[in-house]
Amino acid sequence: MLWCLYEATHLRVDGEDVLEEAIQFSRKKLEALLPELSFPLSECVRDALHIPYHRNVQRLAARQYIPQYDAEPTKIESLSLFAKIDFNMLQALHQSELREASRWWKEFDFPSKLPYARDRIAEGYYWMMGAHF
Structure with missing residues (x-):
């Protein structure tokens, strides 16, 4: 309590x-x-x-909780498996989106066209996802 x-x-x-x-x-x-x-x-x-x-960030909290839930003697195995699959699928989606955003960033040569903008795609993407989820 x-x-x-x-x-x-x-x-x-x-x-x-x-x-x-x-x-x-x-x-x-x-x-x-x-x-x-x-x-x-x-x-x-x-x-x-x-x-x-x-x-x-709720998804990070969920990731931290999965091993804690697995240690519970009363855990539901299918729920644990679903949580792991869900986390892995979302992680794969984020990695794919980040690869695509990085490709666009390099393809359009934003660092030279926008010298005042930070060349930090991963950090920007993470902040957006943290605010969204």
């Missing part, structure tokens, strides 16, 4: 001092409890302390 409190407090808006105190309290307690937690839960809490769920 403390982990849920920590995650929920990140939905606060400016001026909610009670939630700011709750973040500090729950973070301190979770950091103290972390060495005592068992594997799947400890990884979830560690990930949440690093980047809270609501501030994370």
Whole structure:
């Protein structure tokens, strides 16, 4: 429940001092409890302390959660397999789109035509996908 409190407090808006105190309290307690937690839960809490769920890129959070779910004794094998296939298919799509965007960038010689633009296709693509998903 403390982990849920920590995650929920990140939905606060400016001026909610009670939630700011709750973040500090729950973070301190979770950091103290972390060495005592068992594997799947400890990884979830560690990930949440690093980047809270609501501030994370959802597909990256899903990728981090797959091994944690696989360690659960009550996991559903078909769900785990579907999550892995879904992630791999989306990753293949992103790689294909990035190859195509890179090809266009080089083909149209944008670095010389747009010298003020950054020559960073991969980073731009990643930011767009992070905002989209």
